[in-house]
Amino acid sequence: MKKLFTLFLILSGLSALAQTSISGKITDQKGEPLPFANISLEGTYDGASADLEGNFTFSSDETGPQMLSVTMIGFIPYQKKVELNGEAILLDVKLEESINSLNAVVVTAGMFEASDEKKMVMMKPMDIVTTAGAGADITSVMQLLPGANRVGEQEGLFVRGGSAQETKTVIDGIIVQNPFFSSTPDVPQRGRFNPFMFKGTAFSTGGYSAQYGQALSSVLLLNTMDKQGENSNFNVGLNMAGVNASYTHKGWLTASAGYNNVAPFFGLTKTNLDFETIPQGFGGSLTINENFKNSSLKVYSTYTDGRSGINLPSYDEENSTYLFSNRNTNSFTNASYRSSWADGKWVMMAGASYSNNQDKLKIDQLAADRFDERSQGRLVFSRLFGKENGSTFTFGGEFHDITLSNIYNGYKLKIDDQYSSLFAEAEFYLSSKLAARFGLRGENSTVIQKSNMAPRLSLAYKAGKYAQFSFAAGRFYQNPEKEYLYLDKTLDFENADHAILNYQVIKNGKTFRTEVFYKKYNHLVSENVGHFDPNPYRFPSGELSNSGYGYAQGFDLFFRDETSIDNGDFWVTYSFLNTKRKFRNYPVEAVPHFATKHNFSVVYKQFIDAITTNVGATFTHTSGRPIYNFNDTFTAPEETKAFQNLSLMASHVRQFGNSFLVFYATLDNVLGRKNIFGYRYSADGRERYEVKPLMYRTFFFGLNWTLGELNGRSREAELDF
Structure with missing residues (x-):
């Protein structure tokens, strides 16, 4: 638009x-x-x-x-x-078209892309911040795309029957250790990153490239913005949850700082939870983005410090609660360097990152700590063969040094892992209508002293001027979850085999896409216990093994129209999922508690030129999730009622000389539907309580003020408004 x-x-x-x-x-x-x-x-x-x-x-x-x-x-x-x-x-x-005409063939089955390198653009930063009901959060918008389940009590992406731990977030090729703010039971957290940091967002629904690993279901690939011009500007934002400011100097250096306190937000609407300490904190970031001849350097560094406390129901006695409080500090630095030579035929991409996250917890009367640290390096080379056929060969490797630890009630659990991988991938064009990509990835993890080898294959066939079929298949590995590795370091990799068939048409600003998929799980970690405990925050018990298994199959539909309505944009998605698995402490193969069979969403946006205002609405419907009770036999599980939500948003822009003011407001769950996400149980299983959203209906507003140089495209924008 x-x-x-x-x-x-x-x-x-x-x-x-x-x-x-x-x-x-x-x-x-x-x-x-x-x-x-x-x-x-x-x-x-x-x-x-x-x-x-x-x-x-x-x-x-x-x-x-x-x-x-x-x-x-x-x-x-x-x-x-x-x-x-x-x-x-x-x-x-x-x-003049070359043999690999992108208008015809794009090898991206299982991927929704939004980069400036692909013609099949699906998501841009502005798409994310103008989507009602998403709160300008990248992951929340991804949940409105086909293949993602909406799980309201936990942060993360749940993709095609996979848990949140099966999806990894990757920035410029580097895995992010803590992409979300620190987790609190039954209170989902936002992502840590601003959508405007990124020029492209690619959401994988499976069958992703051999360049990435350690994710059984999906990767969310985020590529940071390149340097844009030489201008300087100052920005300040104020809303119901805090204040922030940033300064950009000559396009290459940006510094930001902010303070958040949700007391004004909570003061407007009654919450369903009892907060002992209102969530609050501060943080800052520094970004360096510089171009050199045939090369570029990007560095992003951030630090946050936050705290919160919540009284959670225990049901050991009537109306009894226990305190869960957390003081979190997080630091993250990501650097990437890109260089090309030989007239662009060779490209080198190098990256490194360091993250440190610490939670100081108090659970009831007991103190506890969670700590994780990750250092990683990555080096990738790409070779382009011929300007006309566009074939490429990519190879490289990465190394991670990871430390994870938990301290609770005097017990300390710790994991040290040196994870390394090598990968190679070739993309070539057999004709103007047929393209193929074959990749191979090898991994080694010292914590379990195991290695693996994972093949990946993608094909694309031109079915018309604007249409194509795509196919992707491969094997994907992941280490067991840390709670299991704390207890048993003899476990093996978990793995999943993917097969995806995709048909897509893009014409005149309209996109239609449908995809069928099958995913088979192998070697999932299973607990040999005598009873089922539905508490998702329980610590594992019983003998552990890789005897678990499962499957997920279904289809997705996606339609987007950006041209039929003047200055309007809407999309419709539907996903059908059929899945079962035996894993964790499930006594039999069953539908996972986080999986939903039907997911439907409609998103509409309209820009009103006369008053420089954007308005939008989002409606979502998600079918019920299974409820497994204490000591359940899994023969006839209950289901939660369907989740439904209608959200509205509006933003208005005003220009005053060299400054711009953006006013925005959102209203979530307009109809006030009393959605629930499941139940939590007392220790003996006799009592249970509903897991509710933080609020049934929320209203949020704020403003953003930018003062900076007016030039080039900014002048065009001024005239356009």
Whole structure:
């Protein structure tokens, strides 16, 4: 949507004021526009990406003869020498298809992508922050896409019958140890990262690349923004949960700080939980993003300190509670370096990160600690073979040094693991209609002293000018959950085999996608116990083994229309899931307590040009989840009632000279439906209580003020508004 894209440009403050304006249109040989083609001046940082109609514009302060380059995956690169002398340059460029025409074939079965390198754009940062009911949280929006289950009492992505532990979050190729704020029983936590940090979001529903591992079900791939221009700006935000401020200097350095306290938010609406200490905390971050000739460096570092306390029902006695309090400190640093040579035929990507997370807990009258630390390094090389066929070979490796520990009631449990992997992947085009990708990944974990080898395969076939079939299959490994490794380090990897068939059509701003899948689980950890305890926070008991197993199968539907309604955008998703597994302390193979058979959502957004306001609505329906009682035999389980939610949002933009004010408000669960997420039981299993959302209905509002340089695209945005 043009208006939403314009708003994104305003908030991002892109481009620098320049002497020469360069604009034009990019099309194929038949005159069809090529959105998201990349246009740049070689040897400089100046350039742009074509919009949905193939149009582009940017400015440069370079002078004299320069080489202009136009590239797009699936097309032969175009080059033209231009003279920059302050006079506007207008170009019409026609690109010639190469054998791997992206308009025809994209090897991405099982993946929803949103990067500027793929034509099948699904999610952009503005999509995330303007989706009602998601609270500008990346994971919450991903839950509205096909394949994801909505689980309201726990943070994380639950994908196609998989638990939250089966999905990993990856930033610039690096696994994030703590992507969410510290967990509290039955209170889901937000993700730690701002959507505007990322230029692309790819949500895997299975069958993902050999470059990634340690996830039985899914990976959420986040790619950080490249450096955008040389401008400086100051930003401050104020809402019902806190205040934050940031400063960007010359486009390469950004520092931010914030304080949060949800007391004003809780004061407006009654909560279903009794907080002893209102959640509050502070934090800051530092970002470095710099371009060099044929290379770039990105560094992101953050620190947060937060605390909360909640009185949770115990049911040992009538109306009895116990205190669960937490003081959390978290630090995370992620650095990535990218370099290319040999006229772009070789690309090297290196990355490193360090994370440290500590929870100081008080559970009833007992003190406890949770601690985890991860250092990792990653090195990847890619070789492009020929500009016309676009075949690539990628290989590399990674190393992780991981420490996990829990201290409770005087007992200390600890894990030290040195996890390493090597991988290689080739993508090649057999014809203009058929593409293939084959990968192989090997892993080793010292904590269990085991190794594995995992093959991956993807195929794509052109079924028409705008349609394609895709197929993906492979094996995926993951270490057992830490609670099991604390007790038994002789366990083996858990694994899952994926098979996915996808059909997709993208035409005139409309996307239709359907996918069928089958997933088989092997070597899941199973506990040999004499009874079933439904407490999800219990510590394992009984003899452990890798005798567990299971399956998940079903289909997804997705439709999105960005053009039929002027300045409007909507999408509809539906997922059907049939799954069972024997794992953890389940006595028999059964539907997991976090799995739902039917998931349906509708998202609608409308930009109202006359008042520069965006409004949106989201409706979700999720069928009931199974309820397993204390000592349950799993023969006829209950189900929770269906989860339903209608949410609204609105944001309004005002410009005052060189500053922009954005006012926003959200209303979640408009109808006040009393959803529940299951039950918790007393120690003897005789009493139980409902697991409720934090609030049945919530209202939230705030404002964001940006003061910075007006230039280039910002001026275009000003005129557009």
